[in-house]
Amino acid sequence: MTDRIAAGTWVELGSVVLPAGERAPQVPTDTQAVPLELRVKGFLVAAAALGEAAAVHTAIGRRLSGTLLAVEPPYAHGFGPPLAELLSIGPEVRAMLLDTTQPDAGHTDTGKSRSGRDE
Amino acid sequence: MGAADYREIMSQRGEIIRAAIGLDYARYVTGPLSFDYARLLADTGYDVARTAAIQRKVAVGDTPLIELHRITALARHLAPPGKGARILVKDEAANPSGSFKDRRASLSVHEARERGYAGVVAATSGNYGAAVASQAARAGLRCIVVQEAFDSRGIAQPEIAEKTRACEAYGAEVQRLSVGPELFYVFLRVLRETGFFNASLYTPYSILGIETLGAEVARQTREHTGRFPDVVIATHAGGGNVTGTARGLRAAGATETQVVAASVDLTGVHMASDRDFNRKSFTTGHTGFSVPFTSWPDRVDLPRNAARPLRFIDRFVTVTQGEVFYMTEVLAQLEGLERGPAGNTSLAAAFAIAQELPREATVVVQETEYTGAGKHPLAQLNLAKAMGITVRRGDPRENKPGTAIVLPAHPRQITVREVDLAHIRRTYLRQALKSLPEGSAPTETDLAFLAADSRADRATIEELWHEQQRTR
Numbered sequence: 001m002t003d004r005i006a007a008g009t010w011v012e013l014g015s016v017v018l019p020a021g022e023r024a025p026q027v028p029t030d031t032q033a034v035p036l037e038l039r040v041k042g043f044l045v046a047a048a049a050l051g052e053a054a055a056v057h058t059a060i061g062r063r064l065s066g067t068l069l070a071v072e073p074p075y076a077h078g079f080g081p082p083l084a085e086l087l088s089i090g091p092e093v094r095a096m097l098l099d100t101t102q103p104d105a106g107h108t109d110t111g112k113s114r115s116g117r118d119e
Numbered sequence: 120m121g122a123a124d125y126r127e128i129m130s131q132r133g134e135i136i137r138a139a140i141g142l143d144y145a146r147y148v149t150g151p152l153s154f155d156y157a158r159l160l161a162d163t164g165y166d167v168a169r170t171a172a173i174q175r176k177v178a179v180g181d182t183p184l185i186e187l188h189r190i191t192a193l194a195r196h197l198a199p200p201g202k203g204a205r206i207l208v209k210d211e212a213a214n215p216s217g218s219f220k221d222r223r224a225s226l227s228v229h230e231a232r233e234r235g236y237a238g239v240v241a242a243t244s245g246n247y248g249a250a251v252a253s254q255a256a257r258a259g260l261r262c263i264v265v266q267e268a269f270d271s272r273g274i275a276q277p278e279i280a281e282k283t284r285a286c287e288a289y290g291a292e293v294q295r296l297s298v299g300p301e302l303f304y305v306f307l308r309v310l311r312e313t314g315f316f317n318a319s320l321y322t323p324y325s326i327l328g329i330e331t332l333g334a335e336v337a338r339q340t341r342e343h344t345g346r347f348p349d350v351v352i353a354t355h356a357g358g359g360n361v362t363g364t365a366r367g368l369r370a371a372g373a374t375e376t377q378v379v380a381a382s383v384d385l386t387g388v389h390m391a392s393d394r395d396f397n398r399k400s401f402t403t404g405h406t407g408f409s410v411p412f413t414s415w416p417d418r419v420d421l422p423r424n425a426a427r428p429l430r431f432i433d434r435f436v437t438v439t440q441g442e443v444f445y446m447t448e449v450l451a452q453l454e455g456l457e458r459g460p461a462g463n464t465s466l467a468a469a470f471a472i473a474q475e476l477p478r479e480a481t482v483v484v485q486e487t488e489y490t491g492a493g494k495h496p497l498a499q500l501n502l503a504k505a506m507g508i509t510v511r512r513g514d515p516r517e518n519k520p521g522t523a524i525v526l527p528a529h530p531r532q533i534t535v536r537e538v539d540l541a542h543i544r545r546t547y548l549r550q551a552l553k554s555l556p557e558g559s560a561p562t563e564t565d566l567a568f569l570a571a572d573s574r575a576d577r578a579t580i581e582e583l584w585h586e587q588q589r590t591r
Contacts, residue, residue: 017305018120018125018299018301019121022121023299024304026391027299027300027301028389028391028392030393030394031393033393034393035297036297036299037269037271037296038295039268039269039294040292040293040294040295041287042292059292060262060263060290060292061261062313075283075284076275076280077280077281077492077493078492078493078498079495079497079498080498080501080502083500083501085510086444086497086500086526088512089445089448090448090449090451092529093193093449093452093530094453096193096196096530097192097196097453099196100193100196
């Protein structure tokens, strides 16, 4: 017995728009082999369990139906761990600016280099 | 839904689009191939001053122009003696939803409200969706954004996941799709269901909304340096950005400014491939859009595209993925501006082009965009690694889209690669001439239109026409 999700809960529904094998002719073979899927979020209209047919009212009040896929789906995107390939760039280019010793290497109207002043 | 419904909806595309845009493109047809581009734009009644007034009311535009002193110094350190133009950037991230797309959305949403539509729909996975959602929220209109967002394994492209969040934050309904061009069918279905306005990226409004950006760049650069910019570089995808910016520059009197289009090179990656979707590492500003849209702009959700890049581009260059990620890091580390990724494509190009030009010259990068979770080199490079793509420092010439992202070992390795505009002009002309009905020839009006639309000379057009007649 699966838990029923209460009406009014913010959920995500899914549906298949075009099944695999019925994709548009110009689509490459790897895409032909998978369905075109649609996902949309909203407030659940009536209690339902995950995997059941359900309907939502979307953020703008439209009623849409599909299969109940997720409850209060999180925003999972982020940054991930720091990367050595990026970490080294800042110190390198700052060091290059410190090396620019010619007097007009900077930008100022006085012709003096500001390079490295704020290091 | 399903294949039968797909065919039915697609067969009604003309009337669905007509109802959702309220513009009769047939009025502007002047020949089998030609249309009156100037009048299509002029009839909207929006010039730069009127657009600016509308945008000011919704807090769009008047963004800062920032001189990148330390990046300029780095470019001069690497450039031959006497070379190294000043590099400036237009901080479009200062717009309400964080990108120049607010300019396009503001005019589209204004028009939708004037025409009495109850809502707006946009088919976009990028900043434009957030911009339309933001402007619709201000205008009190409902908004639906249709995105290509995840692959068949359910893995969302992180930058698009952030756009989903942003659109939902502005109160929009977001329809997220897996990979494939049939997104257009879902988009048409939504238009038919709702009767909302089609806030297409390719309407006259969406292009005229950008003219203020070009005009501001011209005015602010002159205020700051005493002259109009020598070069303005725009990140190039569907063509709207270069078209609107170039028109705005001209309207402000900067007729001598060279307009450069810059794209990330994504050669070898298929745009409609489920497998390649999360191996692109860039969602826009790349050659997967810019080359086909420059070669044939009318591949859009409207009868005619108001973005016509060949009319306005003086030079077209590409940079590598690794070069853009590198310059994104440099912008944060040397200038204290964490921005991108989109504008940093033109920044990478600007860094190389500035080294070709004298120190007195100025190069303007005409946009930044907001950055954050998902929309960041860390998010893209970590996803790339998870997808089996090599990420390393080295020679950018070894960068291979979908296989290896090579961040330059040294900034002197950052260069631009030229895209052959003459070749693109010929591709455009062949396609146009091929679309003529069997047995008919281009009229004098058609020939004049093709010359203006491609900036090809008359001899080239006639040569291609004769070539086509021989092969028919």
